Amino acid sequence: MxxxxxxxxxxxxxxxxxxxxxxxxxxxxxxxxxxxxxxxxxxxxxxxxxxxxxxxxxxxxxxxxxxxxxxxxxxGMGTPGDLHPLQTGFWEKHGLQCGYCTPGMIMASAELLKHNANPSEEEIRYHLEGNYCRCTGYHNIVKAVQHAAEIMAQGEQAGQAADD
Amino acid sequence: MYPANFDYQKAASVDDAIKAMSDNPELKIIAGGHSLLPAMKLRLAQPPALLDIFNLEELKGIKEDGDFYVVGAMVTHADVMRSKIPLFPEVAGWVGDPMVRNRGTIGGSLAHADPSADYPAAALATGAEFVIRGMGGERTVGADEMFLGMFESAVEAGELLTHIRIPKGISSSVYEKYRHPASHYAIVGVAMARHADGQIRAAYTGAAEKAARLPKLEERLNAGQDAGTGLVEGADMLGDRFASAEFRAHLVDVLSDRAAKRLG
Amino acid sequence: MTSNSGESRTDKYFGQALKRKEDPRFITGAGNYTDDIVLPGMLHAAMVRSPYPHAKINGINKDSVLGMPGVEAVLTGQDIVDAGIGSIPVGWLLPELKTPAHPAIALTEANHVGDIVAVIVAETRALAEDAAAMLEVDYEPLPSVAFAGAAIAEGAPVVHDDVPGNVAFNWEIGDATAVQEQFNVAHKTVKLKLKNQRLIPNAIEPRASLAQFTPASGEYLLYTTSQNPHIHRLILAAFVMNIPEHKLRVISPDVGGGFGSKIFQYQEEVIMLLAARLMGRPVKWTARRSEAFVSDMQGRDHETETEMAVDKDGKMLAFRVNTLANLGAYQTLFAPAVPTYLYGTLCNGVYKLPAVHVKVQGVMTNTVPVDAYRGAGRPEATYAVERTVDAMAHAIGEDPAEFRRKNFIQPEDFPYQTPVALVYDSGNYEPALDMALNMMKYQELRAEQERMKGSNKILGVSVISYVEACGLAPSALVGQLGAQAGQWESSLVRVYPTGKVELFTGSHSHGQGHETAFPQIAADELQIPIEDIDLVHGDTGRMPYGWGTYGSRSAAVGGSALKVALQKITAKARKIAAHLLEASEEDVEHEGGVFRIKGAPDKSKTFFDVALMAHLAHSLPDGMEPGLEATAFYDPKNFVYPFGTHIAVVEIDTDTGKVDLRNYGCVDDCGPLINPLIVEGQVHGGIAQGAGQALWEEGAYDEEGNLLAASYMEYTMPRSDDLPMFQIDHTVTPSPHNPLGVKGIGESGTIAGSSAVANAVLDALWVECGIEHMDMPYTAEKVWKAIRASRAGMGQAADD
Known part of the structure; x- marks a missing residue:
């Protein structure tokens, strides 16, 4: 077809x-x-x-x-020279190790931040329950998403954030 | 991971879908696909043809009709979560995960009648009605007549569940769930709703071959008593390596008590 | 901090929490994993796997699928025989070890669910799977056995005829008589029966292999998900395929997690090479997750009895361990070493134990083979020791933390010869204990526990102290112990005329951040910006020989090799600089990124000047070869011995038995931290897998060998909402014998984590109900039943 x-x-x-x-x-x-x-x-x-x-x-x-x-x-989220805040967050906070789950984590997190600009730790953990990571124990993934939320709140990368 | 091959078509309308099913009894309906596609990927299901009803506008949206909310069968769990209908939004928040909720549908889930799905308990507690259409026309089935057995609902071959009618006037409702640790399906879920007449209806899911009301619990709560114990018979429960029948029966008691306390 | 690395560091990069150099490709979806690779004309393979734990293969009807669309070939065990392909070898031999043959495709008998019985090669993956589902195989099911205890019982089904009684080896270490003498005079003894359950590693990237054969040159190219591509090449070339080693290039590109499961030589890699040769086209296979469950090497699976003796002052006298180790249906690369040298030698723990004896029997069963999984023997040892230590603390009424403290090996005791072969070269256990107790407010937790007693939420607190041996390994020593390989590591440092640098290591990164940590080491030694340095790994065609990544060896052994190679570079660079500065070498200092004459700071040469001249060679010291490149092969003098204390806090809902991991804190000592961000990430992930074992994970089989937990619907891995934030700190006691002072950290979290969480659960159940022991994982029903039985006055439900 x-x-x-x-x-x-x-x-x-x-x-x-x-x-x-x-x-x-x-x-x-x-x-x-x-x-x-x-x-x-x-x-x-x-x-x-x-x-x-x-x-x-x-x-x-x-x-x-x-x-x-x-x-x-x-x-479609961002390029190395023009990263989405979540990509920056995962990088800055060491939210990935082997990188295999990372694209899925970023895409799932992006939806969370669309509906909830300032999620709590609990809300992040709840929202990512459908994404397995075997490397990080999720600790730094939570921090990565929080960091991305901060970046977006500061509007430092408002241009990219807005179109997602 | 690759399903066996099949023919695929999108339904143009509900009536078109019903006619197609009548023409080809082997046709399988696909909605959100979150029960069917996982089974097909493992080749546990190999339907020769799929009919996609996910995009049918007439099955979308939540409307009000007198004393009822009328929920289209293709409303996703995520949209249920965001809606103002009673009880179902809380229950929807326990279904799968966010990605599943964006794609899975309330109608698909209820028609599938998975014994460990969450919604059936909510349907029973709210006294929802099911609008089912077939070649012979439309009929409405009450929640108590909907869940017939394991993966068996009142929706018969050749029929489509089109809408779920949920009564208004429910003043409070709760859902307590004990999740399967791996799959996150319900090992036991207990739903409870206080109706317009002040009466409480309660039901459980996950524990047995089908979701069912909890008459003993309703009786006690409506008489102003505590939930108590012994609400279901252990012998009627399912058992597996994660939860024996005895444990499931116990969890029905525990979750019922918690639900009753939260309901107030 | 107990001390620092000993040398006065002027490090700019070492010790910095730099974000990782490798991450831009991963966060933008530009990682390059094996399944991402497409070669022109590529065919696809699908495995046909035994649905039976044990079955005779009476026949395979190739014609049942050969006419199907896109099907190019069906390979069976006979094709393996016809091609002269050998058995997949075991890489670590023990005295009198019985090693049954392990063919790439089963010939006459399938020995576990998932054993490969045939292979479909087709134009697409979908068509290959279509045919795999249709292939007619005539199986004759045979009696089978899944559990070690059952497999050694009289009359048990025999897995392999050449392993009578299913016992592959009997192994022991320590002095049984000395232990018995201590038990004879003991004030108190305790005895436990423990099960360390089967685990399934579950790296999120499923294994994959893609092979290509070039007939004109006889060269093979294999992309595969490997933690150690050189080991794969060696085994495939020399032992299995009979390929000249230099004609086989193994590339392990980005790898999505390993945790041990991608160390081993697998059947599929052999099959892909053969298929590529037979078909004359590249052939790729990628595991489905449901295949991974029945074909990735699994972990743990011990049935153990422990006994401990103490004197009247609560000083430990002796520890005795008797273990049945389930090896599964075949022995793979490290299988015999894991439950012996990586386990028995660690059964001394962190304690001054006058006598220790460990006896292990390795047992074959009709289950997926068991080999190294994160921690590999050491989590099992820690569990055996720390579970028993808690039981003893309970028995003599001492606080678990204080009982440990008074039995610690003391700083002045190092180097410390244990009764089970290892020499712990350094350690200082008490500061880590105290830091952990303070960090977690241990006394307050005990008070809270007391307050919660009797309610429907009870608290459990653990304090466990561990030591592990990693940094595998001194080659001569492991050679004596049966290793069939060296375990040194290599590094090549290649400086280009522009002063840009490539580092090559035999270690492999599949999440550990080598591409950042190794350049951090190099940037300090060369005193150049880290942006000018990249690490290359995972390609036998580019790297010098090396042994890969496992046993927390990359920093301690690979990093040390790098350090030595870098020192060769700076030594030569200094000579060149001295020559250019017309000074004697002794008068040249290397500081602030330049070589300059002491006392004449205006005369200097940059690293770039030196690198350029090394390549131009217009003016070099007499007799000096041009170029600036160095290789080092570093063989460690000993293992390294990370240690620490972990504290877990669990809350148990007594109505449902559900256990919540509420808090987790740890103080680890892995020596100086190259990159704290990476170290902490390793600890987090390790704890998650340790907690996973304690609370959820179980590779459950029925007694015949059918895997019951064969998908994520049944195998419980920790999800985001199952875990708390972790509290982490460090002490720094450098390893005395390697040039960086570093130890390993990749496995510590798992080695300590399962014991810490298990002991926390059992602490709650001991305090509340007097329950001494239950086996992991502490699933809700098990815990609920135990509490119910105890509260009903039915006493212990220990065996439930």
Whole structure:
């Protein structure tokens, strides 16, 4: 089936089998390999992307279901020279070690900060319960999200923050 | 991780979906996909064809109709959380995780009748009604008639759950849950609601083959007594390596007591 | 701080909490993991795995799938035999060790659920999985056994015919007679029966391998998820595939966590190389998580009895340990070493124990093989020691912290020869204990515990002190103990004409931050900006020979190798600078980033000047070779011995039995901290895995060997809302024998963490109910039943 998915602001049209999961479409058809696969039971959150601004597990959406929709992946969040506050937060606070869960963590956290500009530790932990990290014990991930919230509050990177 | 292949089509309308199901009995409905796709990825389910109803406008949105809120079956858990309907928002906050809640739907979950899902307890406690449409037309099923067994609801082959009607006038409600430590499904969930007439309805989920009311508890609470213990029979409960039947029965007591205290 | 590194440091970078150099690629989705790599013409493989714990393979009907769309080949055990491929070897031998053959694809018999019985190679992953689901395999199920105790019982099913009675080895260390003599005169003894349950490592990146073969040159390229690419190359080339070692390049690109599980030579890597050769096209395989559960090497799984004796003053006299170690269906790289030399030798703990004896039996079962998982033997040892120490403190009515304190090895006792082979070279245990007690307000916690007694929320507090041996390892010593490899490390420092520097290490970073920490060491030694230095690792085609990352060895051994190589660079640079400055070498100092003549600060040469001249070679000292490059091979003189005290605080809901980890604090001593940010991250993650074992994780099998916890629906890993913020501090006691003074920190959190959390839970249950012991994990129902039984006056529910 032909699908057109707007990924990070750019439309991509591809012929896919209906069974193609969105994560495989991103990784294998578009070579956007920043979105990872960590499980096959829809639990680990490594594949988290945004559809229409909402965080979803791209392993549990068919590519054909994303036809015509806006998808944002980690590659669309910021570049090394122009980081999203969450990317800065994870970097500054050592919120990652192996980096494998990190794109999913950042995408899930972005949705939290959209609804809650100043989340408490408890709110962050609650919101990230669907994202496994095996390296950090989550301590620095909590700090990373808090740091990002501070940056966004200070409006230092308001331009980037606003469009997410 | 790669499902077996299947045909896929998007339904144009509810009636279109019902007709398609009637034409092809092997057609499987996909809504948010958060029960079906995980099973398909492990090839535990291999439906030959999927019919996608997720985007049907007529199944979206929450409206008011007299004494009821009418919730479209394709309203996501996240939208339920943000809504003002009674009890369900608190329950929705316990479903899956934020990503699951952005995609999973209230109708998909209730029609699926997973014995460890959260909503069935809320449906029973609020006395929700289920609007079900099939080739023969539309019918409404009460919550007490909805959950028939493990993964078995009153929605029959060829039918679609279109709306959930939730009574207004519930003055207070609570949900207490004991999560499965790994999956976060309910090992036991107890929902409780005080209705317009002052009467309390209570129900549990997770503990047995299907969600059910807690008549003994309702009786005691409505008589002004404490929740007490022995609310369900251990013999009726499910048991596994995370929670035996006995433990589940005990948790029904504990959570009922906590719910009653919070309900006030 | 008990002391500093000993030398007067003028370090600019060493010790700084720098944010990591490697992070920009990870936070922007530009990491390059094995499954991200695409080679032209690449085929995909899917494994067909045994659904039975033990089964005879009577036949495989390749024709059942060979006509399916996209299917290019079906490989079976016969293909492995026909290709002359050898068994996957064991890397550490013990006396009289029985090592059953471990073929890359099972030939006649599958020995655990997940054992590979066939491989589909197809045009896409989806098509390969389609065929894998359809392949007809004629299995004949055989009797099977999952638990070590059951496997050595009379009449138990035999896993391998060449391992009669399922016993792979019998091993002991220490003096049994001396221990018995102490027990004979003991004032008090305690005895515990402990189970250290099976764990599943669960790095979030599933394993993956991608192989390519170039017929014209006979060269192989293997991308794989490895903690130690040179070990993979050595084993594959020399022992399994019979490939000239220089014709096999192994690249381990970004790796998404290892925790030990990516050390080992796996079946799939062999298969990918063979498939690439047979197909003439690159072939890739990536594990699904459900495959990882039944094919990644697992951890722990001990059944243990401990006994401790003390005199009338509460001084420890002796410790005796008897362990059955479940090895699973095959022995892999370090499998025999983990429950012996990495376990038994640590059963002395931090205590002055006149006599210790440890006996271990290694047992084969029809389960996924067990090998090193974060801590590898040392968490099990710490658990055996610290659980028993608490039991003894209870038995003699002493506070667990004070009982430990009075039995500590004292600072003046170092170097300390334990009765179980190790020589602890340094340590100072009491300051760490006191700092931890103060940090966590231990006395206040005890008062709070007293207040909460009898209510439906009870408190448990632990104090555990650990020592571990890491920085693997002195090669000659481990050679004597059976290691089939050296364990030194190498480093190459390559300075370019522009003064930019590349460091190469045989260590591998899969989250540990080497790309930052190693340049921190180098930037100080070379006195140049850290931005001018990068680290290269994970590619046998680029690095000098090295042994990879495990056993918390990278900083202590790899970092030391780097330091030695850097010293060679600065020595040569100083000579060149002296030559350029027309001064004698002794008159040149290297300070503030320049070489200058002492007393004539205006005459100086920068590192760039020196690097350029080294390459131009227009004017070098007589006889000096051009270039500025040095390699060092560093073999440590001893292990390093990090230590510390961990305190966990748990709150138990007595109505439900649910345990909440409320607070966790620790004071660790890993010597000088190269990068405190990275050190603390390692501690956090280690604690999370330790707490995971104590409270949630269990690789549960049924008695026949079916894995019951085979997905994240059933295997409970800590999630964000399960853990508190951690409180962390350090003492600094440098290792006396390596040039950086550093010790390891990657495993400490896990080595101490499971014991700390376990003892906190059991502290609550002891204080509240008089329960002496229960096995991990402390799941709600288990705890609830124990409390209920005790409150109902039914006494202990210890075996529940």
């Amino acid at each position: 032909n699908v057109t998915v707007n990924v990070n602001g750019k439309p991509y049209t591809r012929d896919v089998e209906p069974r193609t999961l969105l994560v495989h479409f991103l990784r294998e058809d578009l070579l956007l390999t920043g979105t990872h696969v960590g499980c096959d039971t829809s639990q680990c959150g490594a594949c988290t992307v945004h559809i229409g601004g909402e965080a979803v597990k791209s392993c549990t959406v068919l590519a054909v279901q994303a036809d015509g929709l806006d998808v944002k992946t980690i590659e």
